[in-house]
Amino acid sequence: MTVIESVHEAHGATFEQRGDRRVVAHYGRPERTHVAVRNVVGVTERGYGVLTVEGDDRVEFVDNAVSNRVPSEDGKGCYALLLDPQGSIATEMYVYNAAAGDRLLVFLPPTEHERVAEDWRSKTFIQDVTITDATDDLAVFGVYGPSATEKIASVLNKAGSPGEPLSFVRGTMGDAGVTVIRDDGLAGEEGYEVVCDAEAAADVFDTLENRGNAAVPFGYRTWETLTLEAGTPLFETELDGRIPNIVGVRNALDFEKGCYVGQEVVSRIENRGQPGQRLVGLKLPAVADSGAAVFADDAAVGEVTRAVDSPTRERPLALALLDQAAATGDADLTVRVDGEERPADRATLPFVAGSDESARRPRYPDADGGSRPESGSPSDS
Numbered sequence: 001m002t003v004i005e006s007v008h009e010a011h012g013a014t015f016e017q018r019g020d021r022r023v024v025a026h027y028g029r030p031e032r033t034h035v036a037v038r039n040v041v042g043v044t045e046r047g048y049g050v051l052t053v054e055g056d057d058r059v060e061f062v063d064n065a066v067s068n069r070v071p072s073e074d075g076k077g078c079y080a081l082l083l084d085p086q087g088s089i090a091t092e093m094y095v096y097n098a099a100a101g102d103r104l105l106v107f108l109p110p111t112e113h114e115r116v117a118e119d120w121r122s123k124t125f126i127q128d129v130t131i132t133d134a135t136d137d138l139a140v141f142g143v144y145g146p147s148a149t150e151k152i153a154s155v156l157n158k159a160g161s162p163g164e165p166l167s168f169v170r171g172t173m174g175d176a177g178v179t180v181i182r183d184d185g186l187a188g189e190e191g192y193e194v195v196c197d198a199e200a201a202a203d204v205f206d207t208l209e210n211r212g213n214a215a216v217p218f219g220y221r222t223w224e225t226l227t228l229e230a231g232t233p234l235f236e237t238e239l240d241g242r243i244p245n246i247v248g249v250r251n252a253l254d255f256e257k258g259c260y261v262g263q264e265v266v267s268r269i270e271n272r273g274q275p276g277q278r279l280v281g282l283k284l285p286a287v288a289d290s291g292a293a294v295f296a297d298d299a300a301v302g303e304v305t306r307a308v309d310s311p312t313r314e315r316p317l318a319l320a321l322l323d324q325a326a327a328t329g330d331a332d333l334t335v336r337v338d339g340e341e342r343p344a345d346r347a348t349l350p351f352v353a354g355s356d357e358s359a360r361r362p363r364y365p366d367a368d369g370g371s372r373p374e375s376g377s378p379s380d381s
Helices: 005-008 030-040 058-065 112-119 150-157 200-212 222-228 235-239 263-272 323-326
Strands: 014-016 021-026 042-045 050-054 076-083 088-100 103-109 130-133 138-144 168-173 176-182 193-197 277-283 293-296 299-310 315-323 333-337 340-345 363-365 371-373
Touching: 005 200, 014 176, 021 030, 021 042, 021 130, 021 138, 021 222, 030 088, 030 222, 042 200, 042 222, 050 058, 050 112, 076 263, 088 235, 112 130, 138 150, 138 200, 150 200, 168 200, 176 200, 193 200, 193 315, 200 222, 222 323, 235 299, 235 315, 277 299, 277 323, 299 323, 315 323, 315 340
Parallel strands: none
Antiparallel strands: 014 021, 042 138, 050 103, 050 130, 076 088, 088 103, 138 193, 168 176, 176 193, 277 315, 277 340, 293 299, 293 333, 299 315, 333 340, 363 371
């Protein structure tokens, strides 16, 4: 369940299940809260599974397991992946070095933390590493919108807002100790995550919602529309089981690392220059189901991974995984919706340019072996 379920119930929340977490789907009229977040600021409870990794060998242990460099400096974090031997994404995670507390904090999808904890515990051997599931001990709230920095500044004491993505500071909100993390733009807006002990969660949520500059509460339905408009692939719909090069999450990869599982496959695709598929944006006449087939000249060329009715663009939008030629070519596309093929137009990502840019927006190698985003500018409505 959420850490403050009774508080959400008092706000009229509707809930849904994500892994072993019961999270807020919406509070009614999620399209209205979407607009409020885009224009000002909103607050939501994030449904992470949380692990702590302690011991003298904690940084080396996690660094050897994941696709990105784990920072050794206190107050820094990274976005990283666990890959299987075939190079496919087994899970995503954010890893933060809380050296002042002699631990790493690892934020995982709520479907994955128990499995990862069990797997890592089986691999510690003689290393000084202790892995603890802290999911029920901590609450994590997200604050997003063009006024998010002002919101945090209005209620955070004993520290200034962190400026660098995935860096954090420690301070207080009211009587509660908090850690405030600058996020990496997943909603396409300025964003922060506020971490506190579970027993202080209700007071911290009240502070974020009502004190200083007010913030509208929102749930996961709004999170999904915000992230799709920002061109952000999510674990459950775009990343799980796919090769990271194909979905373009280059911010999770350090290609100079040679120790993590699946690295050989990822490097081979990188050296080849272009993956066989890529993740693109589509403008649709109607909302398609996840998995809906995409066609070019009557040939199946891919599938929709996620589609929403965009409150900002006031039309259906989608992310789709397409064959390389279809993704970059100019052949007419159609998408199967309710058994009928409907026209679809390629769109640049992000669909909406907000106050920040998603670090996870798909990027692919260019002809010179460098890296460029899937598109250069936001799409027209």
